[in-house]
Amino acid sequence: MSSNNLQINFERLKADIEELSEIGRAADLGIYRTAFSDGDMQARKWLKEKILSANLEHYQDGAANVHGRLNWNNEQSSIMTGSHIDTVPGAGHLDGALGVVCGLEALRVIKENNLNLNFPMELVAFSDEEGSFNGMFGSQALTGDITPEWIHSAKNLDGSSLMDAMKKQGLNAMDALSAMRPANSIKAFIELHIEQGPILDSKKVPIGVVQGICGLQRWEISLKGVANHAGTTPMHMRNDALQGMAEFVSQIDRIIEEHGSEISVATVGRVELLPGAANVIPGEAIFSLEFRDTSEAILNELADAFRLTLSSLARRRKLMFEFSVASDIKPVSCDDDIQATISETAQNMGYQYFSLPSGAAHDSQKMAAITRAGMIFVPSKSGRSHSAAEWTSWDDISSGANVLLNSLYQLAK
Ligand code: HGY
Ligand code: MN
Ligand code: MN
Numbered sequence: 084m085s086s087n088n089l090q091i092n093f094e095r096l097k098a099d100i101e102e103l104s105e106i107g108r109a110a111d112l113g114i115y116r117t118a119f120s121d122g123d124m125q126a127r128k129w130l131k132e133k134i135l136s137a138n139l140e141h142y143q144d145g146a147a148n149v150h151g152r153l154n155w156n157n158e159q160s161s162i163m164t165g166s167h168i169d170t171v172p173g174a175g176h177l178d179g180a181l182g183v184v185c186g187l188e189a190l191r192v193i194k195e196n197n198l199n200l201n202f203p204m205e206l207v208a209f210s211d212e213e214g215s216f217n218g219m220f221g222s223q224a225l226t227g228d229i230t231p232e233w234i235h236s237a238k239n240l241d242g243s244s245l246m247d248a249m250k251k252q253g254l255n256a257m258d259a260l261s262a263m264r265p266a267n268s269i270k271a272f273i274e275l276h277i278e279q280g281p282i283l284d285s286k287k288v289p290i291g292v293v294q295g296i297c298g299l300q301r302w303e304i305s306l307k308g309v310a311n312h313a314g315t316t317p318m319h320m321r322n323d324a325l326q327g328m329a330e331f332v333s334q335i336d337r338i339i340e341e342h343g344s345e346i347s348v349a350t351v352g353r354v355e356l357l358p359g360a361a362n363v364i365p366g367e368a369i370f371s372l373e374f375r376d377t378s379e380a381i382l383n384e385l386a387d388a389f390r391l392t393l394s395s396l397a398r399r400r401k402l403m404f405e406f407s408v409a410s411d412i413k414p415v416s417c418d419d420d421i422q423a424t425i426s427e428t429a430q431n432m433g434y435q436y437f438s439l440p441s442g443a444a445h446d447s448q449k450m451a452a453i454t455r456a457g458m459i460f461v462p463s464k465s466g467r468s469h470s471a472a473e474w475t476s477w478d479d480i481s482s483g484a485n486v487l488l489n490s491l492y493q494l495a496k
Pocket of ligand 2: 167178179212276444445
């Protein structure tokens, strides 16, 4: 195998992807491996066995990030690749998992061929990339972007805490404070990920070179009115929390048009009504609001507009409104040299590529704070993701894995 054109072992990679995709799969064909759930822990165990059977060094840091290491010597800075194996509820089989399994395959091929390396190499599967407990716990911890207060306050939308979830699995969330990597301990980071959007699939281009990754704010909002009898309370005497929420949601398109960019998005993904009975006027509406853009200035402008809209409607409808910022992840640009390494590798291997921004958030945007970080995308069929309908063709998976393998080798040799 020429060292300019290393090839993955496709059958082995395919078998690994298929094996991992059965862990946490439910009858509805969605995958349920939310952070520190039993499915997530089973997947971590599977990954550890794969790392050890590849004769790589296994290491788990204080945030329970799972590492596989090649030629590790604790002195030199490493070339790192990875992603996440936790999922949203009802997820597809490739979001995160693809980058971890292809990263494992890259390290295996390099090891099996005894290739000379100037730098150690690392694979990492980050904890809770999906932000079940808000934020990106694993990559935040590894990059030192975590505090005891944050760990104590991290909870999921059901109110259960990260501390308890990890304790149930025999882990101590506070150990995450020791997961921070020394400055310059990672020379470069590349993450392979499905695009989770429609661009590459519509262009029929197999490789995406990511230019930048969107930032996002995730708010938890509560509108409080007065629970009352649904039959005896005249319409003009109601303080109906749901009506207030419905008015807010109906304003989202206008706010995006007036204050956002052409790639701004906003989503209300989860709603809870209290007390939640058909014959009681909702006294409280608790809902999530998440909005994204690649510009921090636009995110701040959207935040102001959302806040103003909430306060004016609450006043008019005699509702109380509170909100907390559960996640605030900054947008980043990907490293120019890493982008060039990926695009040149794709070109040398004869793959067409297209440069594009990422509308999804990724651990790479945390890694960009401490090293040169970049991402490779492969097409998502019809742009579907965060759903059992998620699909990428085996040809595109093979192309992406080979571009990752050769890009990493270019950086490590
Ligand atoms: O939500 C996201 O952008 C990512 O899948 N965590
Ligand atoms: Mn992901
Ligand atoms: Mn995701």
